[in-house]
Amino acid sequence: MDRTDAKPLRGEGGRRATQALVVYGIAAALYDEGSWPLLRQAVAEMRRGKGATLLALADYYNDRGPNGHYTTNSLEAFYAISCLDRPETRTLEEQGAEADRLDAVSPVFGSFIGWGNLPCLDWPVPARPNLEAMPATGAVPILVVGTTRDPATPYEWSRKVARQLDSGHLLTYVGDGHTAYRRGSSCIDRAVDRYLVDGRLPAAGIRCT
Secondary structure: OHHHHOOOEEOHHHOEEOHHHHHHHHHHHHOOHHHHHHHHHHHHHHOOOEOHHHHHHHHHHHOEOOOOOEOOOHHHHHHHHHHHHOOOOOOHHHHHHHHHHHHHHOOOOHHHHHOOOHHHHHOOOOOOOOOOOOOOOOOOOEEEEEEEEOOOOOHHHHHHHHHHOOOEEEEEEEEEOOOOOOOOOHHHHHHHHHHHHHOOOOOOOOEEO
């Protein structure tokens, strides 16, 4: 993957899989275990200097149609929302240090995540102050579902949200992928269905597979 920075992979029709697109393609496949066979295929191709499958995965992630046009502005919206929610006060040098630190923890994605907030340094709309805790006092019981090996939203975030809510209740899925409901776990599906239909919470401490 590091080599693709200087030498992009070959795609179909002369298109090139640059390093950024390679990372997007790998990330897209991690959201759902059903995509793992495609990831294995993509890695095998990458070792031969080819990037067609990685480009297809990256296009799916970025909402790029077959004509080269993007069907949504989801990436632009991501920065508009993130830069508004989370003011960036670190200097360029501090951003680089953070990227190095994350690279040591996650060699595949660390530096990309570390540099990910760079556009917020000169975002044209001022950020709003960070929101304080939102306990949702007085709300009916709120079910929070967290996946232990979620590649996009870490399990620890689910635990923190459940603790922050006055009526929060954590349901844990021990597994991989992004989100858990309607993705193959009958334990999760039954618990969530009972909550949505009848308002019944699962027993405390339930861990589903």
